[in-house]
Amino acid sequence: MLSRTAANLYWIGRHMERAEFTARLVEATIRLTALGDHAEGDQAWKSALSVVGAGRAFRASGDSFSAASVRRYLTLAEGNPSSIRSCLTTARDNARAARTALTVEVWEAINRAWLLIRDRTKPGGVPATLNLVEGLRAEIRGFEGALTRMLRSEGNWLMSLGSVIERGDNTARLLDVKYYLLLPPGQTVGGALDRDQWSTLLQIVSARTAYRHIYGGAPRPWRVADFLIFRGEMPRSLVASADEAVTLLSALAARSGRQGQADRLARKRLDRIQAIDISKVVQDGLHEWLHAYIRENAAIDQAIARQFRFG
Amino acid sequence: MPRREIDLAEAGLSGIVGRMAKATAFDELWGASRDRTPRADFEPVAAWLADLTPAELVRRQQAAEAAFRSLGITFAVYGDEEAAERIIPFDIIPRIFTAREWASLSAGLEQRVHAINLFIDDVYGARKILADGVLPADIVLGNAQYCIPVAGARPPHGVYAHICGIDLVRTGPDEFWVLEDNVRTPSGVSYMLENREAMLRLCPELFDALPVVPVDSYPELLRDTLQSVAPKPGSGACCVLLTPGHYNSAFYEHGFLADNMGIELVEGSDLEVDDDVVWMRTIGGRVRVDVIYRRIDDAYLDPLFFRPDSALGVPGLMAAYLAGNVSLANAPGTGIADDKAIYSYMPEIVRYYTGDAPKLPNVETWRCREPEALKYVLDNLDTLVVKLVDGSGGYGMLVGPAATREELAEFRAVLKAAPASYIAQPTLALSTVPTFTEAGIAPRHVDFRPFVLTGADGVKIVPGGLTRVALREGSLVVNSSQGGGTKDSFVLADPES
Numbered sequence: 001m002l003s004r005t006a007a008n009l010y011w012i013g014r015h016m017e018r019a020e021f022t023a024r025l026v027e028a029t030i031r032l033t034a035l036g037d038h039a040e041g042d043q044a045w046k047s048a049l050s051v052v053g054a055g056r057a058f059r060a061s062g063d064s065f066s067a068a069s070v071r072r073y074l075t076l077a078e079g080n081p082s083s084i085r086s087c088l089t090t091a092r093d094n095a096r097a098a099r100t101a102l103t104v105e106v107w108e109a110i111n112r113a114w115l116l117i118r119d120r121t122k123p124g125g126v127p128a129t130l131n132l133v134e135g136l137r138a139e140i141r142g143f144e145g146a147l148t149r150m151l152r153s154e155g156n157w158l159m160s161l162g163s164v165i166e167r168g169d170n171t172a173r174l175l176d177v178k179y180y181l182l183l184p185p186g187q188t189v190g191g192a193l194d195r196d197q198w199s200t201l202l203q204i205v206s207a208r209t210a211y212r213h214i215y216g217g218a219p220r221p222w223r224v225a226d227f228l229i230f231r232g233e234m235p236r237s238l239v240a241s242a243d244e245a246v247t248l249l250s251a252l253a254a255r256s257g258r259q260g261q262a263d264r265l266a267r268k269r270l271d272r273i274q275a276i277d278i279s280k281v282v283q284d285g286l287h288e289w290l291h292a293y294i295r296e297n298a299a300i301d302q303a304i305a306r307q308f309r310f311g
Numbered sequence: 312m313p314r315r316e317i318d319l320a321e322a323g324l325s326g327i328v329g330r331m332a333k334a335t336a337f338d339e340l341w342g343a344s345r346d347r348t349p350r351a352d353f354e355p356v357a358a359w360l361a362d363l364t365p366a367e368l369v370r371r372q373q374a375a376e377a378a379f380r381s382l383g384i385t386f387a388v389y390g391d392e393e394a395a396e397r398i399i400p401f402d403i404i405p406r407i408f409t410a411r412e413w414a415s416l417s418a419g420l421e422q423r424v425h426a427i428n429l430f431i432d433d434v435y436g437a438r439k440i441l442a443d444g445v446l447p448a449d450i451v452l453g454n455a456q457y458c459i460p461v462a463g464a465r466p467p468h469g470v471y472a473h474i475c476g477i478d479l480v481r482t483g484p485d486e487f488w489v490l491e492d493n494v495r496t497p498s499g500v501s502y503m504l505e506n507r508e509a510m511l512r513l514c515p516e517l518f519d520a521l522p523v524v525p526v527d528s529y530p531e532l533l534r535d536t537l538q539s540v541a542p543k544p545g546s547g548a549c550c551v552l553l554t555p556g557h558y559n560s561a562f563y564e565h566g567f568l569a570d571n572m573g574i575e576l577v578e579g580s581d582l583e584v585d586d587d588v589v590w591m592r593t594i595g596g597r598v599r600v601d602v603i604y605r606r607i608d609d610a611y612l613d614p615l616f617f618r619p620d621s622a623l624g625v626p627g628l629m630a631a632y633l634a635g636n637v638s639l640a641n642a643p644g645t646g647i648a649d650d651k652a653i654y655s656y657m658p659e660i661v662r663y664y665t666g667d668a669p670k671l672p673n674v675e676t677w678r679c680r681e682p683e684a685l686k687y688v689l690d691n692l693d694t695l696v697v698k699l700v701d702g703s704g705g706y707g708m709l710v711g712p713a714a715t716r717e718e719l720a721e722f723r724a725v726l727k728a729a730p731a732s733y734i735a736q737p738t739l740a741l742s743t744v745p746t747f748t749e750a751g752i753a754p755r756h757v758d759f760r761p762f763v764l765t766g767a768d769g770v771k772i773v774p775g776g777l778t779r780v781a782l783r784e785g786s787l788v789v790n791s792s793q794g795g796g797t798k799d800s801f802v803l804a805d806p807e808s
Binding site: 004096258 | 577
């Protein structure tokens with residue numbers, strides 16, 4: 001397979017995953033703001049910007065801050081490379097370039113998602129935004145479905161690899177931001193507001209019900225952290241992303257007959273996560289640990305690009 | 312002047328626009344009959360056509376369009392906000408060649424393409440044809456299409472034009488004419504293959520009624536052709552298809568062909584040249600490339616050699632080619648054989664290299680550089696089509712029958728000032744084929760582009776090609792931008808064999 005095609009596929013995976021994550025973030029933030037008062041609503045949208053690392057870029061864009069303007073920025077802004085529109089446009093451009101490496105189903109799913117958002121100029125009110133976001137999530141689920149029906153070979157593995165690398169990054173950022181920003185000074189852990197926010201966080205990773213099944217009862221911060229970091233049965237947990245990255249890289253290595261730096265880094269990361277638990281992480285500082293994870297994830301991303309010669 | 316990759320919109324018959332009385336045209340199904348009696352051998356088609364109810368025709372026509380759209384067969388650049396994805400209209404009534412017609416056509420094509428390759432080999436080599444005075448030296452050596460740097464560099468087996476698209480028109484039962492030789496990067500072959508797929512799905516009963524020869528071996532033949540001209544003989548040659556990228560109007564075809572040949576579709580950035588060897592970057596390391604089927608024009612192939620601003624090509628590619636380490640299909644410099652001034656000498660060229668009379672005639676052409684021809688052209692300007700020898704896409708052209716008195720006078724002055732830049736041809740009464748139109752089934756003018764492959768072991772032609780049809784009544788313009796469409800082209804098997 002051409003290195004350029006490998007890059008196209010990998011970035012399709014990353015951008016489709018990011019588009020979906022942002023869609024869920026917008027959906028969950030709308031829900032959260034519906035529960036609280038106005039000031040908390042602003043706080044929630046600021047936090048949403050931080051989760052996708054777009055706080056500074058938003059301020060630089062010159063838009064005045066409001067729930068509506070952040071909604072627009074996250075969904076439709078062309079100047080925001082992580083907006084849902086930008087992600088889907090980039091994914092589709094990559095898909096066009098690698099069209100021959102995709103199945104008709106995969107191509108159509110990406111194209112349909114893009115068509116849905118291409119002509120939108122305004123996100124509209126809250127109900128309209130929710131409609132848009134729901135529609136997009138349905139199309140992106142179609143993409144994931146098409147992926148599972150694709151031939152199990154390099155093309156599939158590279159797209160999936162892009163997805164899990166992006167997913168690990170998203171989950172880690174989400175945890176980090178919520179842990180810090182969603183607890184205003186003086187608010188004790190376990191209060192009503194706190195509960196709303198943690199359950200919102202679970203909604204973003206589509207795991208509210210799953211959490212109840214595993215832990216029972218209302219979300220507790222350390223349990224949510226445990227859930228999103230250490231539970232392998234939770235597909236968006238950090239350990240699941242780390243594990244899947246190792247599996248996909250091994251599959252690629254088995255095909256090409258050689259391993260590289262990306263394989264080594266991914267295995268090292270998985271070993272490290274599996275060797276500790278949540279109490280150790282909280283003791284050492286969750287924030288520091290999450291940042292180390294994000295850096296490690298970025299290092300694996302770069303190693304992948306070098307290993308498959310598109311870096 | 313470098314010509315952009317031709318797409319259907321400009322590849323065509325812009326040369327013979329004219330107002331033709333359709334009554335004079337030969338119809339390929341009905342012949343010259345006015346009451347729509349089919350020609351001999353064509354009764355099954357006429358019966359099929361008569362059996363189709365108008366509603367059924369509409370249904371199939373719509374099914375064809377839906378199929379093409381969902382397959383994404385488009386020739387427009389899409390992805391831009393404003394550019395709607397355009398498909399070329401497809402007409403389900405096929406254009407049909409009998410076994411006898413095809414036998415004589417393919418013999419003529421084989422002869423012509425064989426001569427074209429010998430001609431290119433000669434003008435970049437010994438230049439015997441110039442020494443023998445068959446055509447004036449300045450018309451070759453002074454031609455903008457003559458690629459001086461490749462003179463003396465002979466590609467494997469002396470094959471330069473591996474893929475040729477020869478545009479033919481027809482004016483009567485046995486009257487076929489070559490309108491244009493496309494020997495650079497002819498496109499449109501994916502339509503031949505996809506139109507057939509569509510016909511098999513939409514009108515299977517036609518294939519029961521008629522012994523249609525399949526065309527689906529084209530990708531295989533093309534791949535064999537490419538393999539056969541690798542620098543080192545052997546079956547393991549690595550062939551790739553080099554595309555300008557997905558913004559090119561023919562990108563669909565590039566992907567389609569690469570897929571069907573099972574070779575990589577590469578862009579310039581996927582290739583690198585190291586010590587005059589071409590390599591392709593893959594996830595498993597770099598892989599040596601032996602043959603490049605390039606769908607990029609000469610001018611963009613190598614920024615170190617041709618246009619320095621080209622981002623599409625591969626720096627060092629020409630050095631690798633000249634070193635004999637990679638084969639390019641078609642070879643650089645083939646444009647010398649499809650220049651319009653050279654075209655007018657093609658009958659002499661064919662006779663010179665094959666020793667036989669040309670089996671396929673040229674459209675009669677007056678070279679205005681010759682005083683007698685110029686006088687004839689000036690006297691008959693209102694019946695002729697006049698073209699710039701190095702123009703394309705209808706640029707610098709006069710269509711006599713459609714021109715005003717002022718335009719004629721103006722052009723007369725231009726002609727007298729620079730006669731060597733022009734040729735003139737008569738307007739032809741192109742044949743028609745029954746076509747589905749809003750007003751029912753009616754005759755529409757067509758042309759035909761078969762694809763001729765030349766490899767180490769000679770010329771091969773898949774029995775078929777691209778038929779383009781002018782969908783507007785009386786129009787001779789088959790260009791897709793002006794309401795042109797395509798049809799499947801059936802070649803019937805010889806009942807004797």
